Amino acid sequence: MFKNVYKNDPMKREQHEAVRKTAGWYYFTHQLLEISGKDATALLDRVYPNPIATLKNGGARYTTMLNEDGLIIDDVVIFRLEENKYWISTLFVRKLIAWLDAHKGESKVEYKNITDVTDMYAVQGPKSRDLLNAILAEKVDDQKFFTIRENKIGDVPVKISRAGFTGEKIGYEIYVAPEQKGIVEAKLAENEKAFGALRITEFQIMVLTLATEKGFYLMCDIGKTNPFEVGLDRGINWDKDFIGKEALLKVKAEGAKRQLLGFTVDEDDVFIASKDKGGVGDLVIVKGEEVGRVTKCTYGFTVGKNIGYALVESAKTQVGDTAVINGYTAVLTDRVFV
Amino acid sequence: MKNCVDSRIPREVGAGALPDHPAIKTPWEKLISFYDAYHYATRHNAAVAACFMEVMRIIIPDYATRCKRLCEATGRAMKGAFSTAFGKMHKENNGIHPFMQGGYFTALYGDSGDERIGLCGRVNDFGTYRAEKELDVCDWDILGSEVCRISTYGGLTSISQAYGGIPMEYHMPEAKGCGDLHCRVVAENRDKYPMPEHECWENFGPIATADQIKFTPEEKMFKECQQFREECGYKYRNGLDQEYTAAELYTSGGATNITGTDYCGLLLKEMVGANEIGMEELSNIITCVFEAAGKTMFAEFFAVKGLRDWLGVPADVKDGRVLGGYIEVILQTILANYTIVEFNKEEVVYDIPVSGIERRIALRPMLTTAYLAMWYGMSKTLVGSQWSLWRETEGVPEDIIRLKIAKKIDKFCR
Known part of the structure; x- marks a missing residue:
């Protein structure tokens, strides 16, 4: 032990x-990309599902970034500094630049990585x-x-x-x-x-520890999920076109097949493999069936328990279910613990 | 020279090899899968490193002195390299976030480096003051405990020092090279977890946080790395969401890495530079060790039979082409280009760029010496004592190794 x-x-x-x-x-x-130019707003509104044009100068907005399949490939905070000048706070700036390069087309925009300054x-x-x-x-x-x-x-x-x-x-x-x-x-x-x-x-x-207690995500939690699975669909502006919209509309119609739930483990001295340490995380077993995997696991000092998130099949799980993770008994919960 | 290449596949070597093709081909159309080639590459590189460690043991017989000097030489080289743009590139390739400052993120390098060369396991703890990694498989476990000490100090503690921030001291309280079930690397910050000072090579412990070790029982150990596991989508993924496919890892160091050999080579170069040993004497020791290794590899009849079966050698081929086929598979596996000049029952000749064999400029010409000796030794047992293997230099550019396998009478055997 x-x-x-x-x-x-x-x-x-x-x-x-x-x-x-x-x-x-x-x-x-974090990594910071400064983007400016007369088409900056239009490009960002196409790249991100949440509304950018409505952002006031001096305002900030959290949004996911989706691929054509409607799957999350980044989540960022966008600051509108001026009418046509933004900061994008990310932890995957190389991928972001490549993504913008691939989708800017003829847009009149300039962007530079200002992380070092x-x-x-x-x-x-x-x-x-x-x-x-x-x-x-x-x-x-x-x-x-x-x-x-x-x-x-x-x-x-x-x-x-x-x-x-x-x-x-x-x-x-x-x-x-x-x-x-x-x-x-x-x-x-x-x-x-x-x-x-x-x-x-x-x-x-x-x-x-701080983020998990309050329901905050890492990319290990939401990467390659769609926003409906992880509760990030609420801010999406469906009145505009954005990358991944078509695929996401299909998910919206059919319902999300997976959901990101929290879990607690009462036993203190546990080891649960989770994606935040690499790999795919331990299996989550409910009623003898494999229903998903652990995305992160930590300790909630305010909660006073081991806590974590698991991406699980929606049809087979609900809050309150007892699960077995690497032999330990866990209870599936909401993602916000305190 | 007849420039005679018998009908065979692949005629254009390299085009048919990784990563364009999911398999390597022997001269007799036998396919060696990408999966097998990956595993073959890591074990082969480990075996070569094991021989270099024997060279080291001849030159520095005392264990403590050898370990200390190997750790120091590797540590200097790693710290120097990672203090440059090379270190920044590694940070980016591992997705290290800008706010991560301290020696702990080197644990992520260790993790990705491990999985890249087939050392599967898991990260058990990853924090600013403590990190823990547990390995289930290590092809390098045949080298002996020196390599565990060197990789822990030279490859982890020293690299972490290059980045500054909150420092970490890496230890290896368990090591497969010592016969333990796992390798276990634990990094601790000494301000938070004080321990007595020790020499750089004395890094098998004890550690301060032994009571936090998470031990995976044998039945739950992995046999394959993430990039070969279905549940991982055949990708390695670190805790910061950087993903690499098996093909990406294979071609970016998985197949070409010379871990262990480079540790020894760095110190040997230093010793030659300091006139502690002459290059001629060093080359002689390398030759003796590798020639013996080559002869031993096929000294048993079943080893010859096993290789022939593996390569798909036709029963009537009993000449230099057998060794040629073996060498070609090695070269393809470690992604070394080569040109077939001759491939017939009298002679086999290849042109191999030196860079394909050496793989580290700083170590030249040690690997060339080693491979020539090893293959020469193999010619004697795999093909027969009338046969030989040597490098021809006349009319050949310096950056090309022209390798010839043919019958040769040599009264002096060198």
Whole structure:
């Protein structure tokens, strides 16, 4: 028997709970593609199923990206900085550029990978606003969710986005030039104590424990699924043409054959193979039948249990079912745990 | 020379080989599947590396000294290489996210590198301060424990140092090369998990987080890598959603890798450069080891029979073409191009670009020496003592190995 790598780790617990109870800040640079040009809006509206044209300047929107089969190949946040200028935040920029290259046709657009010149810090949790107000030139009290604004930390120009990957109602992201990130780090470190905030350093906290508790996805959860299977169909604009629409309409008519559910395991010291560590994940067995596979598995410090997601057959599973995963008893749940 | 090539397939070598064709063809139309070729390539490369490790044992007999020097030499080379654009390319190829800073993501390199060369297993833990990988199969388990130590320090700890961030120390508390059921690599950050300092080669443990090890029982172990498993869609997929097909992995290092050989070669080059050993003496040791290996490979009658069956050699072919057929299959398997100059019962001649055999510029000419000696040794037992194999150089460009198999009387045997 082995120790649970999460539950018994005080460092992980402290970092997780800082975000839930006060604030946590961390280096969280994603890949960033800047796209501009008079056809930028039209191209993005064709590439992404969620509406882009309706996005206001300074607004942001989450959307999936689909292939012609209606399957998710990326999920991104798009910031509209100006009328014809956007940032696309992704973790698969090489694939994104190749995809845009393949679909831009005669569009008058330019795009460049600005990842190397734009760092990002996440500041998340109930006290994150107070922490930011203490270091920013302009307070962010009235900044709405999924908006991005110019601001300053001392003399350093930054962009502040209200968003995050922790599920916290209050959470921000600071975009800053890499050569000035030291100033941002110093200011956050200098002020964290006053708000009980903590620097988060553990990848598993940034990416797994916080996000999973709140129903947030990784590509290991939603890659090669269709939006109906994973609950991402709600924001789709069916009044426009987009790549994958035809295939998706068929799914809409027939119903999704799979669904992404959560699961809990009461036993502490389990090992469940999941896609977030590579491969295809352990089988999920319900009533003696193989119904799907585990996409990710972690520990919910707030939930107090091992938690995860599984992509399973819709017709054979429902919330509340008991499942067996690698010999452990699990209960299928909704994806949002807290 | 008659420029006589007997009727055979494939006439145009290379065009019919991977990745354009799902199989390799012997001169007698026997197909060797992509699946078999992939496995053959990894085991062959491991066997060559095993011989190079014997070379190393002759030159540095003391185990601790040998391991330390191999670890240090490989570590220097890896750290240097991964501090350049080469390291950035690897990050991109593995889908490492920009916010991932620290030695832990090297564990992903280890994972993808393992699966690429047939070392199937699973990642059990992947975090900033601890990572754990468990391997079920390792073709390199015939090399001995040195290679486990070198790959752990040189291939993991050193590469992770090249990237900076929160550091990790990689250990291998279990190793198939030592007879364990699994290989197990555990990476730990020493600030979080303190342990006494040790020499770089002393990396079999103990580790601080032994109580977190997740052990897979034998009945649940994998026999094949993701790219050969149906449930994986015949693709390797890492935890950051980077996918590669078997064909992509085969042609991007799966078949051509010389893991183990390169570890030894890097130190041998350093030793030659520092005049610790002369190139002539080194070549003599390599020749002795590989010639013996070649002779031994077909010394038993059943080994000859097995090879003939595998290649589909007709019963009446009992000459240099048998060895030629074997060499062609090896060359196709490791994706080395070659041209058939002669292929008849009197003589077999190939032109092989040096790069196809050497595969690492820094190691030249060690692999050429090794293969020539090994194939020469094989000629004596696979075909017969009247037969020989040698490199012809007259009128041949330096970057081409003209390989000749024919009868030869040589009173001095070298």
